Amino acid sequence: MTGLVRPQTLRGFRDLLPEEMLLRGEVVARITRVYESFGFVPLDTPVLETLPTLLGSGGEEADKQIFVVREAAKPVTAEGEATEFGMRFDLTVPFARIIAQYHPQQIKLPFRRYHIGPVFRADDPQPEQGRFRQFTQFDADIAGTSTVAADAEIVALASAAFEALELTAGSGYVIRVNNRKLVDAFLTGLGIEDGEVTKHVLRVLDKSDKITAEALRAELGEGRFDVSGDRIRGVGLAPELIDRLLAFVAVQQDTRAKTLDELAGLLPEGDPGVAEVREFLAHLEALGVSEASVKLDPGLARGLAYYTGTVYEATLVGAGVGSIGGGGRYDGLVSRFSDDPVAAVGVSIGIDRLLAGLSNLGISYGARRTTADAVVLVMPKVDPAEATRIAAELRAAGIATELYVGESVGKVGKQLAYANAQGFAVAVMAGGKEIEAGTVTIKDLQAGSESRAQIADNSEYRAAKSAGQFTVPRAELVATVTSVLNPQESDAS
């Protein structure tokens, strides 16, 4: 290896090879169609933002996870802050910046946009669990709306996106929703007014489905030590309060409305949070969002600090990758950039986790390994330009075609092995025999493979070499390839 650079991928980062990119493209296309069907328009922003844009926007945890970059030629100096940038850790903060920067000139409110792109977090990666330092988020947000009708739109949108991926509500995916105002109101009723304590409580509650009941209790009380010996700071609540709190967040009825009714009974009469959630649920109902797909869960919290009301989180059932999407209302975020407050709500789907989860579940949407349907082979002892002409003719007819240009030009077996490995549907051959007769040979690779699958003997297998292929007049090239690629259509015509 002297002098050679070792090819390696950075820890927490990934290379996406063609097969994975093709599947990803299919998933993204399906979600895009859903987003656009709700009237969202595309937007893109740079991966880098100024540090002030990012710092403090997502809470302390988010700050610690920011990658800082600088120009190599401009070392950091005392007054050199301007040469340092931050890599975005989500797409929501850039969205808030965009609103503050372009409203009301170029952007009119309410504004609904979708945005797909990589985000970066410098935390401890665990690829097997779908946790990376670079990952792709696919967000949809609405700015300039404080009505919970928008919150419901966003949740319905997320649900529709998972439906478009052929996932089943309840058994395939579940979206849990909550409103921070409910827990806030409950804590206030218990006499806890300190915002920091409330945040801490929410963060602990968020783990309720991941840690044991005893551990949860300990974290709400005196704190505990985890298996590594780390001390986990407790909230310091009295045991009696913990009991009541745990009872509150455990409320779960068979419908969202019943769950809310029970929660309302534990809160002061006329609590505004309850009224807000009630209206939100009514909109969900009106949007036709099923009880199986979206559940009200008073224990749901979410980690990012900027959420102010409705929050939600989506999971793939049994996929073992954690949450694959989440979001909520963040009415204060634009205020960081502008005196003109703009309320906003949105959802973010984690594409990498979603794909990891789909892969664990064995779902692939029949995605292919190649973008071309046909491959044109270059036959021995003939003018290679003949193959080139055929490829051009197929492309002109709208058939995605690869011209074989590898080292095995003239070696039919090698080229067919390549065609097989790549997964092309059709191979086109025009050698000396065809050229002399004015014909072309088209091989249906799938049919040929199937018809020879049972042959064990080598010479017999070779004798059946022409399986699935037929030779037609050169003028019928396009029509024949088309009929192999689309058998139903040609049958009908």
Add this chain to the structure above:
RNA sequence: GCCGGGAUAGCUCAGUGGUAGAGCACCUGAUUGUGGAUCAGGAGGCGGGGGUUCGAUACCCCCUCCCGGUACCA
């Protein structure tokens, strides 16, 4: 971040204080214009640095990376 376990061929792994193997994958071939299986052959490796030793892939230390857990989160 913290705790623990690992790192031998492209992948999954075996192995020994005297410089290494298997299966799968890959490449070549089996009357030259036909995919797979089979058969024959081939290529390819002890993560990086330091130490102990006559000698280290093996024993010790550091680094890097990976895995599991925990924390946090998408």
